[in-house]
Amino acid sequence: MGIQSGLTRSLLLLIPLTIAVPWSLQRHVDRPTSDQLVVQSVQLRGQGGIGFDLRQATIPVQEIRSGGPPKDGIPSLSNPTMISAAEATYLRAGDRVIGVESGGESRAYPLAILNYHEIINDRIGELPIAVTYCPLCDSAVVFDRRTPLGEREFGVSGLLYNSNVLMYDRSNMESLWSQVKGEGVSGPGAGMKLTVLPMELTTWAAWQARNPNTTVLSSETGHRRNYQGSPYTRYFKQTQLMFPVKPINNALPLKESVLGVWDDANALAIPISAFGGKSTEIEQSLGSKKLTVAFDANDQTIRVVKADAGLQWMNTFWFAWHAFRPETEIVSR
Incomplete structure (x- = not known):
């Protein structure tokens, strides 16, 4: 099996059984339990383990999950x-x-x-x-x-x-x-x-x-991969998530694209739906700070045109933005 097919197989194995996965793949799904993951993860490299020391973790250890590929199985x-x-x-x-x-x-x-x-x-x-x-x-x-x-x-x-x-x-x-x-x-x-x-x-x-x-x-990365195709195409077309997330909020479709903007005190989600399908620019405020955001209807992209100092942003799906910043405001049409 080549590197490309191996990664694709690993990704297919991540799909929950509620999605139509061939039985031949389903029977090979073998994820560690939460307790097993905690035990594996707190091992220190110096003690012969291959995990990470989670004893001082700032997130719930029981909610950390294996994604399928091992450490560096997806090579940066x-x-x-x-x-x-x-x-x-x-x-x-x-x-x-x-x-x-x-x-x-x-x-x-x-x-x-x-x-x-x-x-x-x-x-x-x-x-x-x-x-x-x-x-x-x-x-x-x-x-x-x-x-x-x-x-x-x-x-x-x-x-x-x-x-x-x-x-x-x-x-x-x-x-x-x-x-x-x-x-x-x-x-x-x-x-x-x-x-x-x-x-x-x-x-x-x-x-x-x-x-x-x-x-x-350059596509000459030193790794054998098919950069002309994405192993996530099917995932992007489905509404289901692969892994548990909380909290979940259905104010927007879980996989709607949003521009998440934040500073030290506030968070704002600007979804694609806020533009009504039209290419335009809008100005938004976050606390005392302002930013201008442009939407391209042809490309379905949102970008920051200008922003006051102290503002930070990322592009992501709604479910992820809300899970990490549940206090967020949402810009609506």
Whole structure:
């Protein structure tokens, strides 16, 4: 079995039995119980274990779940090769990318690649960044890799909390970090906030039009993957979630795309439905701060045009945003 087919098989095994999975796959589903996961996870690497030390976890340990692939089974990328837009012949106009600008330089990171790697440790000029994407939550966030513990390189732990990827930092004392929560949840980094950087989740054509000199992640990653197809296509078409999440709120469809915006005191969800299907810009307030957001009806994308200092944002599904920030306000039509 090749690497590509192996990952696809692992992802298929994650689908709950309420979804039509062939019986031949169902009978091989073998997830650890919560108690087993706790025991496995508190083992320290120095004691011969392969898990993480969760004794000081800031999230309920019993709600941390195995995602299927083991630690680094989904390999993050570090110091990737970037190419010019003209060389990126593997991309189509409508392919989604995470776009980042810093110091006059712009880069695009296609979800077609992030589907299989989830974290890209990169550097723009002197700025070390982690471009992160969790396909289960459709959550895109870019972090500054300079943490209170020093600069870190991140990998994929193989664990989930609220159906969202738990990253880990490659250090002598590994910490787990929640992507949507944006902070450490175990180890020395527990409770420490990551700095979120401006970015947009958009299409390759739209990003190129606004950033004609952009570079883009090369598909030559050193891994054998089919970057022309996504193993999550079926999941995106269904309303069901793969893993338990709480709290659940049905004010919006669970998988409606939202732009989540927050500061130290407030949280706001701007769903696609708030734009009434029309390409337009709207101005919103969050406490005393303001931001302008643009919606493209053709691409079905939301992006921040301008924002006051102190505001941070990410793109994600509604269920994930609410699970981590249940106090959020919702912008309606």
